[in-house]
Amino acid sequence: MPYRTERLRLATPALDEIAASRVRDGKAPATAWAVFGPGGVVAAGVQGDERVGPVPGTGTAFRVASCTKSFTAATLLTFAAEGTLPLETPLTDVLDAVVLGASRAPTLGELASMAGGIPIDDPWADRQESMTTADFDRLVGDGIRLAYEPGTTYEYSSFAYAILGRVLERVGGRPYPELVRERIIDPLGLTGLGYDRSIVAPIAPGHARVEGAWVQQPWAEPGAFSALGGVIATPTALASWAGWLASAWRDDAADDVLAAGLRRAMQEPLTPVQGSGTTHYGLGLVVEEDPRHGRVISHSGGYPGYGANMRWHAASGIGVVVLENARYSGATLPATQALHLLLDGALDPDDEPALWPETAAARQVVEDLLRSWDDAALDAIAADNVALDESFALRRAHAERLRDRIGLGEDPPRRPLTAAAARSDSPAHLAWTVEGARGAIRCELRMTPVREPKLQTLHLRLT
Numbered sequence: 017m018p019y020r021t022e023r024l025r026l027a028t029p030a031l032d033e034i035a036a037s038r039v040r041d042g043k044a045p046a047t048a049w050a051v052f053g054p055g056g057v058v059a060a061g062v063q064g065d066e067r068v069g070p071v072p073g074t075g076t077a078f079r080v081a082s083c084t085k086s087f088t089a090a091t092l093l094t095f096a097a098e099g100t101l102p103l104e105t106p107l108t109d110v111l112d113a114v115v116l117g118a119s120r121a122p123t124l125g126e127l128a129s130m131a132g133g134i135p136i137d138d139p140w141a142d143r144q145e146s147m148t149t150a151d152f153d154r155l156v157g158d159g160i161r162l163a164y165e166p167g168t169t170y171e172y173s174s175f176a177y178a179i180l181g182r183v184l185e186r187v188g189g190r191p192y193p194e195l196v197r198e199r200i201i202d203p204l205g206l207t208g209l210g211y212d213r214s215i216v217a218p219i220a221p222g223h224a225r226v227e228g229a230w231v232q233q234p235w236a237e238p239g240a241f242s243a244l245g246g247v248i249a250t251p252t253a254l255a256s257w258a259g260w261l262a263s264a265w266r267d268d269a270a271d272d273v274l275a276a277g278l279r280r281a282m283q284e285p286l287t288p289v290q291g292s293g294t295t296h297y298g299l300g301l302v303v304e305e306d307p308r309h310g311r312v313i314s315h316s317g318g319y320p321g322y323g324a325n326m327r328w329h330a331a332s333g334i335g336v337v338v339l340e341n342a343r344y345s346g347a348t349l350p351a352t353q354a355l356h357l358l359l360d361g362a363l364d365p366d367d368e369p370a371l372w373p374e375t376a377a378a379r380q381v382v383e384d385l386l387r388s389w390d391d392a393a394l395d396a397i398a399a400d401n402v403a404l405d406e407s408f409a410l411r412r413a414h415a416e417r418l419r420d421r422i423g424l425g426e427d428p429p430r431r432p433l434t435a436a437a438a439r440s441d442s443p444a445h446l447a448w449t450v451e452g453a454r455g456a457i458r459c460e461l462r463m464t465p466v467r468e469p470k471l472q473t474l475h476l477r478l479t
Contacts, residue, residue, distance in 0.1 A: 018363075018364050018366075019329075019331070019332035019334060019359065019362040019363050019364075020362050020363075020364060020437075021053035021054060021055070021058075021332065021333070021334060021362060023361055023362050023437075023449075023451070023456070024051050024053050024058045024059065024334065024358060024362065025058055025059055026361065026422075026451055026452075026454075026455050026456040026479075027051065027059075027354075027357060027358055027361055027455070027456070027478075027479060028051075028059045028061065028454075028455060029421050029422060029454065029455035029478050030354075030357055030455065030456075030477070030478035030479050031049050031051065031059070031061060031336075031354055031357075032061045032063060033478055034047075034049070034350050034353060034354055034357075035047040035048070035049055035061060035062065035063035035338075035350070036063040038063070038340065038345075038350055039063050039064060039065050042225065043340070043342060043345055043346065044223075044323065044340035044341060044342035044345045044347075045064060045065045045068035045069065045223050045230050045341055045342060046062060046063065046064035046065070046068075046071060046072050046220055046340065046341050047062065047063050047064075047338065047339075047340050047347075047350065048060070048061070048062040048072060048074065048076065048078065048220075048250075048251040048338070048339045048340070049061055049062070049251060049336060049337065049338050049339075049350075049351075049354065050074070050251035050252050050254070050255035050336070050337050051255070051334075051335070051336050051354075051358065052255040052256070052258065052259040052262075052328075052333075052334075052335050052336070052337075053259075053332075053333055053334050053335075054259075054262075054263065054266065054332075054333040056256065056259060057252050057255045057256060057259065060074040060251050060252050060255070061074065062074055062076070062251070065230075068223065068230045069221070072218070072220045072341075073218075074250065074251060074252060075208065075217055075218070075250055075252075076217060076218050076219070076220050076250060077208060077209075077215060077217040077218065077219045077220065077248045077249055077250045077253075078219070078220050078248065078249065078250075078251075078322055078324065078339035078340070078341055079219075079222065079245070079246075079247070079248050079317075079319055079321070079322040079324075080245075080247045080248070080249050080254055080317050080322075080324040080326075080339065081142075081245040081316075081317025081318055081319035081322055081323070081324050082174065082244065082245050082315060082316060082317040082318065082319075082324075083247065083254065083315045083316070083317045083324050083325075083326050084177075084242070084243065084244060084245045084246055084247040084317070085177050085243075085244060085245075085300040085301075085315060086257075086261065086282070086300040086301055086315055086326075087196050087200060087201075087247055087257075087300075088128075088177050088180055088181055088184075088192075088196070088243045088244070088300060089128050089180075089282055089299040089300025089301070090200055090261075090274055090279070090282065090300065091184060091195055091196050091199050091200055092124065092128060092180055092183075092184060092299075093274055093278045093281070093282070093299070094199045094200070094273075094274055095184065095187060095188070096278075097274070097275065097278060100187060101124060101183070101184075101187055102124075103123060103124050103125030103128070104123050104124075104125060105123060105124050106120070106121045106122070106123055107121045107122055107123065107124065107127065107132075107179065107183070108121040110124075110183050110186060110187060111156065111179065111182060111183050111186060112153065112156070112157055113156040113157065113160055113179070114156070114157060114158065114159040114160065115159070115160050115162060116159045116160065116161045116162065117133075117161050117162040117163065118133050118162040118164070118165050118166060119165060120165075120166060121166070122134075122162070122166035122167070122176075123166065123167075124180065124183065125299075126166045126167050127173075127176040127177075127179060127180055128176070128177075128180060128299045128300060129286040129287045129297055129298065129299055130170055130171060130172050130173060130176065130287050130297040131166065131167050131168070131169065131170060131171075131286070131287045131297075132162070132166055132171075132173060132176045133162035133163060133164040133165060133166045133167075133168070133169070133171070134160065134161075134162055134163070134171065134173040134175055134176050135161075135162075135163035135164075135171055135173070136171055136172050136173060137173055137174055137175045138172070138174060138318070139320075139344075141173075141174035141175050141178065141241060141244060142174065142244075142245065142318070142319050142320055143236075143320065144178070144239075144240070144241040145236035145237070145238070145239050145241045145242060145245070145246060146236050146237045146238070146239035146241075147239045147240040147241055148239060148240060149182070149185070149239075149240050151240070152178070152182060152240035152241075153182075156179065156182070160175075160179070169290075170287045170288060170289050170290060170297060172297075174241075174244040174245065175244070177243050177244040177300075178240060178241045178243050178244050180243060181240070181241075181242065181243025181244070182240065182243075184243070192242060192243050193210070193211035193212070193238055193242060193246070196211070197210070197211075199273075200273065200274075203272070203273045204256075204257075204260060204273055206253055206256055206257060207253060208249060208250035208252065208253035209247065209248070209249040209250070209253035209254065209257065210247070210248060210249075211238045211242055211246045211247060211248065212237070212238050212248070213248075215248055215249075217248075217250050217253075219248060220339075220341040221233075221235075221321070221341065222235075222319070222320065222321015222322050222341050222342070222343065223321060223341055223342050223343065224320070224321065224342070224343040225342065225343070230342075232321075233320050233321035233343065236320070245317060245319050249339075251337055251338075251339050254324075254326055254337045254339065255326075255335070255336075255337045257326075258326045258327075258328055258335050258337060259328075259333070259335065260279075261279055261282065261283070261301070261313070261328075262313070262328040262329075262330070262333045262335055263276075263279075263333065264276040264277075264279035264280045264283070265280065265283075265330045265331070265333065266333065281298075281299060282298050282299040282300055282301050283298050283301055283303060283311075283313045283330065284298050284303065285298060285303040286298050286299065286303075289302075292304075298313075300315070301313050301314070301315050302314045302315055302316075306329075308359075309329055309331070309359050309363070310329070310330065310331055311329070311330040311331065312327055312328070312329055312330070312355065313327065313328055313330060314326060314327035314328075314348075314351075315327075316347065316348045316351075317347070318343075318344040318345070318346075319343070319344075320343050321341060321342070321343050322339075322340065322341055322342070322343070322345070323339075323340040323342055323343070323344060323345030323346060323347040324337070324338065324339050324340070324347050325337065325338050325347040325348045325350075325351035325352075326338075326351070327351050327352065327355050328355070329355065329359055332359070332362065334355070334358050334359060334362060335355065336351055336354045336355050336358060337351070338350050338351040338354065357458075357479050360437060360439065360447070360449075360458065360479065361437050361449050361456060361458065361479045362437065363437050363439075364434055364435055364436075364437055364438075365433070365434055365438055365439070366434070367434065368432070368433050368434055368438075369433060369438055369439070369440035369446065370440070370443055371440060371443050371446060372443045372444060372463060372469060374397075374463055374468070374469040374470075375443060375444055375445070375446055375461070375463050375469070376446075377397070378397050378446075378461055378463065378471050379446055379448065379459075379461065381393055381394070381396075381397050382459055382461060382474065383430065383450060383459075385415060386415055386418075386419055386424060386450060386457065386459075386476075387419070387424065387425075387426050387427065388426060389412045389415060389416065391408045391412070394408060394411070394471075395408075397470060397471045398470060398471045399464050399470035399471060399472045401472060402471060402472065402473075402474065411474070414476060415476055418457050418476055418477075418478060419452070419457075421454070421455060421478065422451070422452030422453070422454050422455035422456055422457055422478070423452040423453035423454040423455070424450065424452035424453075424457070425452070425453070431451075433446075433448060436448040436449050436450070437449040444462055444463040444464075444465065444469060445460075445461070445462045445463075446460070446461055447459065447460040447461075449479055455478060456478070456479050457476055457477070457478060457479065458476070458477050458478070458479035459474075459475070459476055460473075460474070460475045460476075461473060461474050461475075
């Protein structure tokens with residue numbers, strides 16, 4: 017089914033509302049977002065709490081935490097493409113490390129796909145950002161203790177990526193941040209993104225919630241653990257990076273910097289995540305299967321003072337990033353919500369859904385209500401629970417707020433359902449989108465299961 021990426025800009029009010037709700041609910045002092053499609057970054061926004069400090073702008077950078085792992089994996093693959101570091105290389109062939117608790121050392125590919133056997137190491141690893149190279153070499157020389165045989169079990173390990181960063185340094189002959197900049201960041205022309213304060217952007221200070229108040233957290237300078245979470249980026253810069261990774265699925269994908277086939281390899285399911293059924297770790301990225309839209313690629317990030325998530329839809333190239341300046345804020349939740357919203361709003365069905373006549377008629381009434389509210393018109397199609405669940409006065413106020421927010425005129429053209437991102441899970445159900453000049457409203461209704469069906473639920477939200 018087609019995804020109409022020209023609709024993405026219409027989601028700006030909805031994404032701003034998601035960000036504002038995160039701030040209102042005390043999840044972060046500031047939440048920034050950016051949306052991208054096959055043509056690049058489409059829109060960006062930020063919401064913040066002025067009581068905590070100046071509200072960041074869309075040009076403000078945040079630490080992206082473990083989203084950094086995608087940069088490390090991509091850099092590793094540039095060495096693999098040259099034949100310098102095949103993914104099958106045992107760790108101990110390229111690093112003076114002692115491996116304990118297993119019959120063999122993990123390969124570089126096993127470390128990159130979270131199958132290296134190292135037990136989960138959050139939040140310890142997140143506090144080691146600034147460790148010196150000498151101390152790191154002593155640490156791995158003393159022994160890396162595995163919990164599983166390599167290649168047998170998924171276990172998320174940030175330490176594994178710090179180890180990969182050190183391998184890149186040893187083979188590349190330069191500090192890890194320089195290698196990423198030379199091989200990835202500069203060739204792609206990514207600005208507003210880097211590993212230290214020298215990037216051309218102000219940086220949002222990180223915070224933690226302590227006894228009900230936001231407390232600014234100390235800054236960690238780059239060091240031996242930067243390969244797991246050290247990237248700092250503006251929302252548009254991280255969206256540009258994610259969009260480049262997503263472009264690997266296009267028929268016209270370019271092969272410069274890193275071949276499209278290798279970028280796709282990062283996004284293939286390699287190590288199954290126990291208990292999920294549909295989630296795997298690839299190479300520096302998470303691969304999931306969405307029941308409605310198909311393959312979704314993502315990575316989250318949590319760090320002392322920050323939370324992040326980037327995710328995109330492989331088939332359409334539609335994606336979103338969310339950056340927050342709060343410790344382990346859980347940015348995956350708003351990013352997931354945002355991507356579903358974007359995809360639902362952009363998808364058009366190939367055929368009109370099969371609806372009861374009463375369902376189709378109710379859709380027309382709802383669209384009329386959005387343009388000019390009429391209690392009598394709603395009452396004529398509504399079951400008795402509708403007014404009891406929420407008064408007509410509240411429903412009217414909500415509908416008018418949404419109408420004004422999106423700039424919906426009194427007599428806009430009506431579109432067929434095949435052009436209104438329609439979805440129906442039964443003849444008694446319909447969800448569709450009504451577009452205005454500045455945004456769109458997602459409408460959803462459900463009818464009662466009786467001889468003469470009535471409207472039993474009506475939900476309206478920004479999309």
